[in-house]
Amino acid sequence: MSESKIPAILETFEADLLLEWTQELATINIRRGLIKEAELQEECREFLSLFRLAVGQGTLSNIQAGEWQEMRSMLTGISRSRSQQGFTPSETATFVFSFKQPLFNRMRQQLQDPIELGEEIWLATNLLDQLGLLTMEAYQKAREEVILRQQEELMELSTPVIKLWEGILALPIIGTLDSTRTQMMMESLLQKIVETGSEVAIIDITGVATVDTLTAQHLLKTVTAARLMGADCMISGIRPQIAQTIVYLGIDLTDVTTKATLADAFLSALKLLGATITRSQPK
Amino acid sequence: MEHIPILEMGNFLLVTIQVDMHDQLAMTLQDDLTNRISQTNADGVLIDISALEIVDSFVGRILGNIARMSRVLDAQTVVVGMQPAVAITLVELGLSLTDIWTALNVEKGMALLRSSLNKTKNQVKWRADDDAAD
Numbered sequence: 001m002s003e004s005k006i007p008a009i010l011e012t013f014e015a016d017l018l019l020e021w022t023q024e025l026a027t028i029n030i031r032r033g034l035i036k037e038a039e040l041q042e043e044c045r046e047f048l049s050l051f052r053l054a055v056g057q058g059t060l061s062n063i064q065a066g067e068w069q070e071m072r073s074m075l076t077g078i079s080r081s082r083s084q085q086g087f088t089p090s091e092t093a094t095f096v097f098s099f100k101q102p103l104f105n106r107m108r109q110q111l112q113d114p115i116e117l118g119e120e121i122w123l124a125t126n127l128l129d130q131l132g133l134l135t136m137e138a139y140q141k142a143r144e145e146v147i148l149r150q151q152e153e154l155m156e157l158s159t160p161v162i163k164l165w166e167g168i169l170a171l172p173i174i175g176t177l178d179s180t181r182t183q184m185m186m187e188s189l190l191q192k193i194v195e196t197g198s199e200v201a202i203i204d205i206t207g208v209a210t211v212d213t214l215t216a217q218h219l220l221k222t223v224t225a226a227r228l229m230g231a232d233c234m235i236s237g238i239r240p241q242i243a244q245t246i247v248y249l250g251i252d253l254t255d256v257t258t259k260a261t262l263a264d265a266f267l268s269a270l271k272l273l274g275a276t277i278t279r280s281q282p283k
Numbered sequence: 284m285e286h287i288p289i290l291e292m293g294n295f296l297l298v299t300i301q302v303d304m305h306d307q308l309a310m311t312l313q314d315d316l317t318n319r320i321s322q323t324n325a326d327g328v329l330i331d332i333s334a335l336e337i338v339d340s341f342v343g344r345i346l347g348n349i350a351r352m353s354r355v356l357d358a359q360t361v362v363v364g365m366q367p368a369v370a371i372t373l374v375e376l377g378l379s380l381t382d383i384w385t386a387l388n389v390e391k392g393m394a395l396l397r398s399s400l401n402k403t404k405n406q407v408k409w410r411a412d413d414d415a416a417d
Contacts, residue, residue: 186371187367187371190367190370190371191367193367193387194366194367194387197387197388197391198387199387199391221371221374221375224374224379225367225370225371225373225374226370227379227385228362228365228369228370228373228374228379228380228385229365229366229367229370229385229387230362230363230364230365230385230386230387230388230391230392231387255381
């Protein structure tokens with residue numbers, strides 16, 4: 001294959017290409033408010049200069065090569081910020097793909113031989129497609145990271161450990177108990193026991209819809225671990241339906257203090273600590 | 284050879300494990316402690332493991348054994364200050380140590396030992412009173 005003309009074209013017409021490209025972007029850019037004009041232009045300029053540099057070094061077919069390193073990291077950065085700013089995937093990809101129009105126009109003007117033109121356009125398309133895919137990948141990755149972080153935060157939010165009294169902690173559980181969540185729950189409860197020096201912990205499962213053997217086993221583990229650390233653990237909020245399930249499943253809860261309501265558990269926790277509550281005025 | 288120090292506090296023995304336990308060290312502690320209990324005629328043993336960050340099944344089992352052995356020698360053992368990670372590990376290993384007393388920290392462990400001792404002392408006193416009445 002003969003020497004590609006793309007580097008030369010980029011070199012000669014960099015300023016023109018930039019101008020045409022930004023105009024092109026301006027016409028497609030539907031949501032103009034999301035990004036400043038100047039910022040976009042700056043990005044275009046950077047892209048173009050990095051593109052020229054990388055192409056100048058000769059590798060036009062593989063963007064995984066070393067000279068594309070800077071280009072790749074720049075595009076990754078752009079797609080990350082795009083995904084955070086709320087751009088749609090196609091809007092993000094358009095940034096790269098819209099460069100085709102001005103570049104191909106120039107190439108058509110400069111290259112007379114149709115066969116050569118065809119080859120060069122194929123080369124450029126290939127290259128820009130790869131870069132476009134790279135932006136998409138980075139965009140997707142950034143989105144996934146956000147989702148993952150939110151999942152973790154949700155998990156932490158959904159298992160709050162509450163201090164009910166001096167020495168009494170409560171852990172109200174809402175939703176379903178799966179392995180990861182129970183692990184997290186166990187860790188946060190035990191950590192809180194150490195931090196506050198609480199002697200009693202109440203796990204309230206009023207908000208748990210169903211209890212299966214696995215869930216019960218997790219609960220028992222938590223109770224045992226708390227006991228090993230020197231804290232008493234109770235389970236409260238066991239609904240009649242769940243009590244029936246537990247018995248049918250043959251789960252042994254004899255070593256665990258269980259109460260029907262959180263209030264009952266709290267009362268017996270107070271008793272355990274030697275505290276009492278009295279009404280200051282007769283009802 | 285490495286030894287874990289055993290301190291005497293009145294009629295209690297105090298063991299603070301400040302280094303990571305390995306198998307040999309655990310065995311040595313078991314020997315030392317049982318010897319010391321019979322020598323001093325101690326009423327209670329307090330083992331503080333708050334500095335212990337890792338336990339394996341062997342060390343976990345030895346800890347349980349130590350507690351049971353001292354029980355046989357008529358000294359009540361309290362294990363205090365277990366870290367959450369250690370507790371989780373032991374539970375996952377299936378070592379629930381159900382017959383061992385635990386407390387959150389040294390202070391609470393001491394209180395537990397004292398109250399148990401008082402109870403037995405009172406019983407003894409009560410028996411003695413009974414005998415005197417006869």
